[in-house]
Amino acid sequence: MTDTLRTSGVSRAHGLDGPALLDAYRTMRTIRDFEERLHEEFATGDIPGFVHLYAGEEASATGVCAHLDDERDVLASTHRGHGHCIAKNVDVKAMMAEIYGRTTGSCHGKGGSMHIADLSKGMLGANGIVGGGPPLVCGAALAAKVRGDGGVAVAFFGDGGSNQGTTLESLNLASVWHLPAVFVAENNGYAEATAAEWSVGGGSIAARAAAFGMPGVTVDGFDFFAVHEAAGEAVERARAGGGPTLIEVGLTRYYGHFEGDQQTYRADEVQRARAELDCLTRFRTAVTGTGELTAGQLDAIDSEVATLIDEAVAEARVAPLPTRADLETDVYISYT
Structure with missing residues (x-):
């Protein structure tokens, strides 16, 4: 078999053509390598502040x-926002x-890990406030x-954020106003060290959607195709005027809540996830x-991404x- 890209129509198995599949893999590989490298770099002491890694998600x-564009769609993230x-x-x-913390950064080095934003891409920003995005x-x-x-506007939040009043009020408001919004609860099992199975009443975040009169669905967060399908339906519904959707994505973060977290609250679940459930492997x-x-084709992307991450670190x-x-710049914005 040659390493030529199949471009003869849409995948029968997944509804995606070859270029779309390559784009998806490249994005996931870039997130994984970015986070794995940050895990190493943070240990050197050269990175200021806190870092919350997204690897595994x-x-x-x-x-x-994959369903959003830069021109009209926006996204609000969390403290674990690099992947978004x-x-x-x-x-x-x-x-x-x-x-x-460098001036060549997306926010001129003033935001750091938890406040990366780029309005030109529709990225409203990562957010250190739990439940701040909805x-x-x-x-x-x-x-x-x-x-x-x-x-369409998309809010990512965690299982901890799902219990915040800001999130619940936002779900209600989006339903009442019939807004083109998608709420994505990334349930990695822990709000810091508090288990979601203890802290989420009713046991399901997605089930809460019924209380607000919107669709709610739970998907396997280790399966790109499951997430892609559920998100596609939600985004299409929002664009067509069908209102908001709540998606609960079940997954596991590969590192602690923050770099330095001893993770005494976890057993062997990460090892099992890496060995049996990893989204890139699947x-x-x-x-x-x-x-x-x-x-x-996939190996070639691995090599390209590795080079990109090396260059990013070296330049930073x-x-x-x-x-x-620079201290008093970027404090206010002028709309004139």
């Missing part, structure tokens, strides 16, 4: 954001520089509805098994730091 961001940013096409080198998305979705441009098996893509290390003169 790649299929969620990628499956959802990459999936929403924020420049990887600018992200790395931002995490290193209210922002209601505003963005209302704006899209008023404009009538078919734009994607590879699926698309090579059907002959839609070859191992050589030598980029300039903000100066005292």
Whole structure:
């Protein structure tokens, strides 16, 4: 079998053609390598602040954001936002520089890991406030509805964020106003160290959708295709004026709540997830098994992404730091 890209129509197995499958794999691989490298770099002490890694959850961001565009669709993230940013096409080198606190960063080194944003890509920003994203998305979705441009606003939040009043109020408001919004609860099992099976009343985040009169669905967050299908239906419904949807994505983060977390609350679940459930491995098996893509094509992406991450780190290390003169800039914005 040659390593040529199949372009003869849409995949019978997944409803995606060859270029779309390659894009999905590239996004997931970029997120994984970005986070794995940050895990190493943070240990050197050269990165300021806190870092919350997204490794293991790649299929969620990628499956959802594959349906979004930069011009009209927006996304609000969480403190664990690197994967969402990459999936929403924020420049990887600018992200790395931002995490290193450099002026070449996406926010000129002033936001760091938890506040990466790029409005030109529809990325409203990562957010250190648990449950801070859903209210922002209601505003963005209302704006899209008023404009009538078919734009959709997506809020990611965790199982901890699902219990915040801001999130529940946003679900209600989106339903009452019939907003083009999608709420994605990434349930990785823990709000910091508090188990979701103890803290989520009723045992299901998605089941709460019924109380707000919107569809709710739970999907396997290790399966890109399951997330992609559910998100596609939700985004299509929102664009067509059908209102909001709540999606609960079940997954596992491969690292602690933050870098330095001792993770005494977990046993062998991460090892099992890496060995048996990993989204990148499952994607590879699926698309090579059907002959839609070859191992050589995926290996080539692995190599390209590894080079990109090496370059991003090297450039971030030598980029300039903000100066005292930068302190009072970017505080206010002028709309004139």
